[in-house]
Amino acid sequence: DIVMTQSPDSLAVSLGERATINCKSSQSVLYNSNDKTYLSWYQQKLGQPPKLLIYWASTRASGVPDRFSASGSGTDFTLTISSVQAEDVAVYYCHQYYAIPRTFGQGTKVEIK
Amino acid sequence: QVQLVESGGGVVQPGRSLRLSCVVSGFTFSNYGMHWVRLAPGKGLQWVAVISHVATNEYYEESVKGRFTISRDNSKNTLYLQMNSLRPEDTAVYYCVKDHYYDSSGWLDHWGQGIPVTVSS
Numbered sequence: 564d565i566v567m568t569q570s571p572d573s574l575a576v577s578l579g580e581r582a583t584i585n586c587k588s589s590q591s592v593l594y595n596s597n598d599k600t601y602l603s604w605y606q607q608k609l610g611q612p613p614k615l616l617i618y619w620a621s622t623r624a625s626g627v628p629d630r631f632s633a634s635g636s637g638t639d640f641t642l643t644i645s646s647v648q649a650e651d652v653a654v655y656y657c658h659q660y661y662a663i664p665r666t667f668g669q670g671t672k673v674e675i676k
Numbered sequence: 677q678v679q680l681v682e683s684g685g686g687v688v689q690p691g692r693s694l695r696l697s698c699v700v701s702g703f704t705f706s707n708y709g710m711h712w713v714r715l716a717p718g719k720g721l722q723w724v725a726v727i728s729h730v731a732t733n734e735y736y737e738e739s740v741k742g743r744f745t746i747s748r749d750n751s752k753n754t755l756y757l758q759m760n761s762l763r764p765e766d767t768a769v770y771y772c773v774k775d776h777y778y779d780s781s782g783w784l785d786h787w788g789q790g791i792p793v794t795v796s797s
Contacts (some may be wrong), residue, residue, distance in 0.1 A: 603783040605721075610785035612771055613713075613721065624785070656721050660783055663735045665711070665723035 565589055565659050569668035570675065574633045575676040582644040586657035594661065601661035604633055604642050607670075608653045610655045616655075649675060678702040680772045680788035686795045688762055698755040698772030698788055706730065706750040712757045713781025714768035715790070724770070725757065729778040739765075762795045769793075 566589040576582045590652035592601045605613040615624045617633040620640060630645045644651055652675060657668040684696040696712070712724040725746040727734045733744050745758040755772055769790040776782030 605714075605784070607721075612790055613784075614787070615785050618776070618783040618785075632677060654720075658721075658784070660781065663726070663739050665726070667721040667723065670720040 564664055565592065565662055567657055567666050568661055569655075569657060569669040569671050571671060572651050572669070573672040574588070575646075575674045576647045577676045578649065579646050582647050582651075582673055584642045584655050584657075584673075586635070586640040586668050588638045588640075588659055592659045592661035593637055599661055600636055602635070602640055603658045603660060605656045605658060606651075607656065608655045613656065618648070644673070647675070656670065678774065678786045680774065680786060682770065682772050682788045682791035685770065685791035685793045687796060688768055689693075689797050690763060692762055693758070694762060694793060695758045696757040696759070696770055696791060696793070697773075700753050700755070700772075703774070705748075707751040707778055709775035709778060709782075710748060710755045711773040711775060711780070712755075713771045713773050713784070713787075715771070716765070716768040718773070719768075720774060722768075726775070726780045727755070728780050731783060733780070741793075748786075759793070762793075764795050767793060767795050 566586045570585045602620040607613040621633045633642045634639040654670045654672050679701045682698045686745045709728045711726045725736045725742045743761045747756045772791045773784045774786040774789040
């Protein structure tokens with residue numbers, strides 16, 4: 564199984580500041596035949612289902628504010644919130660769709676300082 | 677718009693069975709793979725099972741293999757999860773989730789609201 568490890572487990576950020584979440588996979592999720600990276604990011608607010616933020620490691624989903632960006636390749640990935648807003652309080656998960664079983668990171672809780 | 681509505685959850689004793697249903701609308705159900713993902717109390721998201729668009733392929737997380745069965749009825753726009761021999765560690769909110777592709781090789785682009793399942797004596 565591909566193990567996804569996020570860091571940190573939680574972070575507290577002041578409004579308007581940058582938040583950075585890291586995700587590391589135990590093996591590459593780059594599919595060489597199509598040069599696509601099978602990594603997505605989700606936001607889950609309290610009491611709500613997860614919401615897709617990013618797919619193909621760096622492509623923002625429709626309607627996602629541009630303060631959310633993501634990067635990375637191979638096994639190391641980053642989700643950045645450039646200017647944290649109150650509505651960004653949530654748990655964020657990375658997810659690999661390269662292989663079965665699908666796996667998620669353990670989640671990173673973002674709070675306001 | 678895309679909607680996924682789960683039902684069938686509740687409280688059940690260990691060793692008993694439960695069947696979850698998910699009725700979808702707003703997209704052509706038979707064109708997409710579908711998943712079940714769960715969120716246990718105090719834990720993170722865990723993928724449970726997937727089924728391809730015409731049920732040719734299905735796969736399971738190791739801890740539910742042999743106990744859970746994913747299925748679909750494309751004529752009824754409905755996804756199912758039959759859960760047998762339930763254990764306390766199966767306690768979670770279960771989400772019905774749409775895959776971006778027909779063969780279930782894509783990201784999880786739409787999620788239901790979730791249905792709680794509690795396994796307790």
